[in-house]
Amino acid sequence: MAMVQCPVCRARLEERSICRRCGTDFTPALTMARESMTMAGHAVYHLIQGEVANAALYLRRATLMHATPFVLALETFVQSLSSLPVVSSSEIPIEESSGEELAEEELAEEELAEEELAEEELAEEELAEEELAEEELAEEELAEEEIAEEEIAEEEIAEEEIAEEEIAEEEIAEEEKLSTHGTFINKKHKKHKKHKNKQKNKHHF
Numbered sequence: 001m002a003m004v005q006c007p008v009c010r011a012r013l014e015e016r017s018i019c020r021r022c023g024t025d026f027t028p029a030l031t032m033a034r035e036s037m038t039m040a041g042h043a044v045y046h047l048i049q050g051e052v053a054n055a056a057l058y059l060r061r062a063t064l065m066h067a068t069p070f071v072l073a074l075e076t077f078v079q080s081l082s083s084l085p086v087v088s089s090s091e092i093p094i095e096e097s098s099g100e101e102l103a104e105e106e107l108a109e110e111e112l113a114e115e116e117l118a119e120e121e122l123a124e125e126e127l128a129e130e131e132l133a134e135e136e137l138a139e140e141e142l143a144e145e146e147i148a149e150e151e152i153a154e155e156e157i158a159e160e161e162i163a164e165e166e167i168a169e170e171e172i173a174e175e176e177k178l179s180t181h182g183t184f185i186n187k188k189h190k191k192h193k194k195h196k197n198k199q200k201n202k203h204h205f
Contacts, residue, residue: 006019016110033065040059056075056079
């Protein structure tokens with residue numbers, strides 16, 4: 001039977017016999033509670049066998065160790081079946097080694113629970129490290145994508161500037177061509193006009 005909360009500081013015991021917050025050791029109390037339940041179990045066995053007197057003796061001992069509602073109710077029931085006087089609990093032989101064995105089992109359970117807790121904490125740390133590494137990798141990939149997009153944008157801008165320069169050069173060349181062609185036409189027109197005037201003067205004389 002395990003306590004859920006520490007009666008001293010009200011912290012959760014989580015099936016531990018020593019409070020992790022205040023350090024109170026409840027091993028003796030828990031051992032007595034377990035012994036009480038063992039005695040109650042013996043009482044039930046003797047009650048089933050029809051040995052009411054023996055059941056009463058074991059229940060008396062269980063009540064002195066740890067009077068739970070179950071033990072008290074069972075004791076009341078047994079006493080109603082028998083008119084036996086209250087018997088001293090010293091008449092019941094108790095194995096001295098049972099308490100030590102229970103304490104060792106409790107200690108082994110605590111060590112196992114601590115190992116499991118340490119493994120869980122280690123697994124959580126590893127998971128947190130993996131998540132952090134994934135986040136860093138995602139940030140690096142995002143940064144690389146942004147750099148690549150910036151480079152592409154710069155290349156597009158450079159291409160647009162080159163295209164604009166080529167268009168401007170073509171327009172300048174076209175203007176120069178048109179200017180040269182216009183000058184040639186003007187010269188030809190003047191030459192033709194001069195020749196025509198010369199022919200006219202010749203006929204006039």
